[in-house]
Amino acid sequence: MQPVLDVKKLTMDFGGLRALEGIDLQVNRGEIVALIGPNGAGKTTFFNCITGIYEPSGGDMIINPPDKPAKRINKLKPNTVTESGLARTFQNIRLFQKMTVLENVMVARHCRTRSGILGAIFRGTKTCAEEQEMVDFSYRMLEKVGLEGYVNDLAQELPYGAQRRLEIARAMATEPFLLLLDEPAAGMNPRETRELDALITRIRDEENLSILLIEHDMKLVMSISQRIYVLDYGKMIARGTPAEVAADPNVVKAYLGETFDA
Amino acid sequence: MDSEKRPMLPLIGSEIVKSTLTALWFMFLTFPIMVIKISPLDKTIHWRWMNLVYVGAGAFFLSFLWRYFMERKVQGARADEDGGWQKRAGQRISTDRRIYLPGLIALGAFVAIFPFLFSSYQTSIMITALMYVMLGLGLNIVVGLAGLLNLGYVAFYAVGAYFFALMNHHFGLGFWFALPMAGAIAAIFGILLGFPVLRLRGDYLAIVTLGFGEIIRLILENWNDFSFGPSGIAGISRPGIMGASLTLHQHTIYLYYIMIVMVVFTMIVVGRLRNSRIGRAWIALREDEVACQAMGIDKAKTKLMAFALGATWAGFVGCIFAAKTTFINPSSFTFMESAIILSIVVLGGMGSIMGVVVGAFILILLPEYLRAFSEYRMLVFGASMVLIMVFRPQGIIGGIRQHYTFQRKPAADAGEGGDAACA
Incomplete structure (x- = not known):
């Protein structure tokens, strides 16, 4: 079976700085894959390349949506990438602060709905039906992440852990087949991290999607991911199952330094 | 707000000192223009001392008022964090027909015969x-x-x-x-x-x-x-x-x-x-x-x-x-x-x-x-x-977001049936 995301020899240069060099990465259907590495290794840059925020300098990125033909996403704009079925969250939370929780999720339904200016002004039956569908769908997403009690609160009023979950709900509302999570557990306490662990697995199973996540919390990474890729200084230094990666001398060196005698 | 009442007397004392200082400062600043009046024709100087008193009293009073509103603003920001009465009032006025309908009719009539x-x-x-x-x-x-x-x-x-x-x-x-x-x-x-x-x-x-x-x-x-x-x-x-x-x-x-x-x-x-x-x-x-x-x-x-x-x-x-x-x-x-x-x-x-x-x-x-x-x-x-x-840095009337209500069904399959804007 084709991998849903197939990245080949991806390279990203910023002027003279090579942030990513020849990265190969595959995510298979239904898999949870983790991308780890020390700070500044290029993990978020990799995400930004896939989601169209940066245009990579070389390499290929191909997606295989379950019900559509394969597609090269190298030169697509971020909104087109999202429309093709990739959705992401952000490392530093990027919610629409002055909108309500429900509206945050409704915004993400934008690319799956069609009503325009005239529809908005005249509010015909079609627009109303679509609006209602949007509200219901968004509410279901909020229920999935356990935020249905906050629908009318402003996003900025939510506690930190809830903001992270809202980002996940928002990304899910675009109906992706691949969800990219950028440090979903950052700043969470151990109990919240455990809940997140369960949430990610549940989402994968219920929504039938694949997940690629960047994470620093090793306990979380080891427990939920099937495969792990390790980046360091823009290069892929290891890949494999959690057990393989944990035993890899290169990984130990990258995380703990040269002098560590394993 | 009653719960956090602070001891009043020393507070008033320090407020009076602050206002007095403000008043003195303003009296000093405005002294040349408010008190001294030189008439170049008969080369005399009028000392309008009463003006100094007015300025002092005015500045004293206004500084009190200023700090009172500033204090209220800080408390308002605190109250806003847990709801904010203005937001709730706004939501109420815009959703409760009994409140806004008579007002709307009166306003409409006024506008029509203006x-x-x-x-x-x-x-x-x-x-x-x-x-x-x-x-x-x-x-x-x-x-x-x-x-x-x-x-x-x-x-x-x-x-x-x-x-x-x-x-x-x-x-x-x-x-x-x-x-x-x-x-x-x-x-x-x-x-x-x-x-x-x-x-x-x-x-x-x-x-x-x-x-x-x-x-x-x-x-x-x-x-x-x-x-x-x-x-x-x-x-x-x-x-x-x-x-x-x-x-x-x-x-x-x-x-x-x-x-x-x-x-x-x-x-x-x-x-x-x-x-x-x-x-x-x-x-x-x-x-x-x-x-x-x-x-x-x-x-x-x-x-x-x-x-x-x-x-x-x-x-x-x-x-x-x-x-x-x-x-x-x-x-x-x-x-x-x-x-x-x-x-x-x-x-x-x-x-x-x-x-x-x-x-x-x-x-x-x-x-x-x-x-x-x-x-x-x-x-x-x-x-x-x-x-x-x-x-009011957010403007006289801040933006109010659409409010959605959901009837929560008991048991597992809760949710559904939200009121969309098209009602």
Whole structure:
């Protein structure tokens, strides 16, 4: 079976700085894959390349949506990438602060709905039906992440852990087949991290999607991911199952330094 | 608030000391101008000591007032964190029919008979205020909702006005034909401005739009063959009703009703846009451009739509303005106009419709009715703007978001059945 995301020899240069060099990465259907590495290794840059925020300098990125033909996403704009079925969250939370929780999720339904200016002004039956569908769908997403009690609160009023979950709900509302999570557990306490662990697995199973996540919390990474890729200084230094990666001398060196005698 | 009452006596003591110091400082500062009066003719100095007392007492009192409001503002911010009574009151007034219906009927009746209660002059001022309400609501789409700081909004106003004036002058086009076309032409200009500034935001966008506004004005001023230059275009026809000839007074009344209809229309349209798919995309764009794109919203398309729709209202008002004054020239479309319209939006409350209406009335009617205090007019005007911005930086009436209610079903399959905006 084709991998849903197939990245080949991806390279990203910023002027003279090579942030990513020849990265190969595959995510298979239904898999949870983790991308780890020390700070500044290029993990978020990799995400930004896939989601169209940066245009990579070389390499290929191909997606295989379950019900559509394969597609090269190298030169697509971020909104087109999202429309093709990739959705992401952000490392530093990027919610629409002055909108309500429900509206945050409704915004993400934008690319799956069609009503325009005239529809908005005249509010015909079609627009109303679509609006209602949007509200219901968004509410279901909020229920999935356990935020249905906050629908009318402003996003900025939510506690930190809830903001992270809202980002996940928002990304899910675009109906992706691949969800990219950028440090979903950052700043969470151990109990919240455990809940997140369960949430990610549940989402994968219920929504039938694949997940690629960047994470620093090793306990979380080891427990939920099937495969792990390790980046360091823009290069892929290891890949494999959690057990393989944990035993890899290169990984130990990258995380703990040269002098560590394993 | 009762729960956190602090010991009152020492507090009052320190407040008195603070106010006394402020008063002394003001007495010292104003001493040369308020107390000493030199008459150069008979070479004498008058010492007006009583003035010193007035200044002292006034400063003492005002500093008390200032700190009282400052304290209330801090407490208000604290209260806002857990709900905020204003927000709740706003939500209540806008949702409870029993509260807003009688008010709405009374207001409607007043608005309907206004031109018969007041003179032609008052009606004319009210028309101007209503024009600024529309301009404010239009700019509110661009600045308040989409967060694109536009300092050249007056350009679209000019486009609408000159479109009607020129069409009327050359081809005798009537008001009612020109009105929708003026809106459409302004929208096209909005897109024209939109394209080059798609990548800009914040300060840079403000400067480019400022330049755009000036370009339009300079073209109108200097391209004599096209726009008749600084001498402007005169004799523009007023809106007619089926060929009936109206007196000037009747024309004013007619225009007043046209404006009322237009303002209500604008409020409904902007209100509906705000809580639509497009409106939410605008607000998302304002809040976070990167996240907005990552959620599948086409940035370019959304921005252009905001520019075009904002400009449309300016085009409408421009057309009405030309018909009202029957004479236009470029000096009506200076940067000052853009600044006033922007002030209306910021003062009233960004993204809030009622706020913009209130803001327009304050900013246009206040200077008009303060003519009685002619010398102090601009002073009072400026001071009130400063005070509003200090005590209510979010504007007089902040934007209220759509409220959704969900009936929670018992048992596992909870949810569903939310009230959408289309009820």
